[in-house]
Amino acid sequence: MPFLSSCWSRSAAAGLFMAAASIPAAALDNANCAGPEAAPLCRETEPFVADLTVRNPHDVAAKVERLDSSCTCTKREIAEKFLLPKGATTLHITVDNANRSGPREIGVTIFFTDPTLEPIEAKCWWTVRPLVAVDSLPVDQRDTLKRPEKRAWHDIYRYVAHERPDEPQRLRKRIRVSSPPEETPPGGLAVLGIESTSAIWQFTSTRQNDGSWLVAGSAKPELSPLPIGEFEDTVTIRTNQPAKARIDLRFETAIDPKAGSTPRDPLAGP
Incomplete structure (x- = not known):
């Protein structure tokens, strides 16, 4: 057979x-x-x-x-x-x-x-x-043009954060969005927009020199201190890749005065 x-x-x-x-x-x-x-x-x-x-x-x-x-x-x-x-x-x-x-x-x-x-x-x-690869960049990775070396950071669609309310500067994520040459749309991959109704997160997208995109999430600047509580958000990245025009990411955030004294998710990052 x-x-x-x-x-x-x-x-x-x-x-x-x-x-x-x-x-x-x-x-x-x-x-x-x-x-x-x-x-x-x-x-x-x-x-x-x-x-x-x-x-x-x-x-x-x-x-x-x-x-x-x-x-x-x-x-x-x-x-x-x-x-x-x-x-x-x-x-x-x-x-x-x-x-x-x-x-x-x-x-x-x-x-x-x-x-x-x-x-x-x-x-x-x-x-x-992949049509569009979505990677979480470790905090110690300076080169945002490369996929993370460790595969544990590849294909991340769920993001966990656990921070103190008096440290809004620590609430941040970096996400690299890229397409291989065989799947890149004519004119290059484009992030057309980011949709979010989060009460605490804001997002920006920047096209990089290699054609990939860097999506950065951070605390809304008007929030200091951050509101205490647990927040669950769906963030949608819109792209010009017809077969993957919508990318949904799940953000699970805990703002807790005791953050740092309990174990963190290994993919959380600062």
């Missing part, structure tokens, strides 16, 4: 997945490709869809009890739950790529009803090409 995917191989010619074709079928058991270097490419608008050949490695028949995935975003379905010794079946996997970018990897574990049998570990690798 060959591997099938809705995405393109990086080395594809005329859209054909040639990397996998050059590998013996047995080498592709329990995986969609040979590894990250052969990962197919998906646009952000396309789900990753794959049919994997999964093989029972045992010398006895086995019945599938359940499927577990390393990501809750994964939809998985196995064609047959009863596998003959060394027999194979198809594992269907679908993952939504919306608001994701770059290399992706998931694992699916197939457990058997017989607990003495080792489960099957299946792997999928693919790469997502």
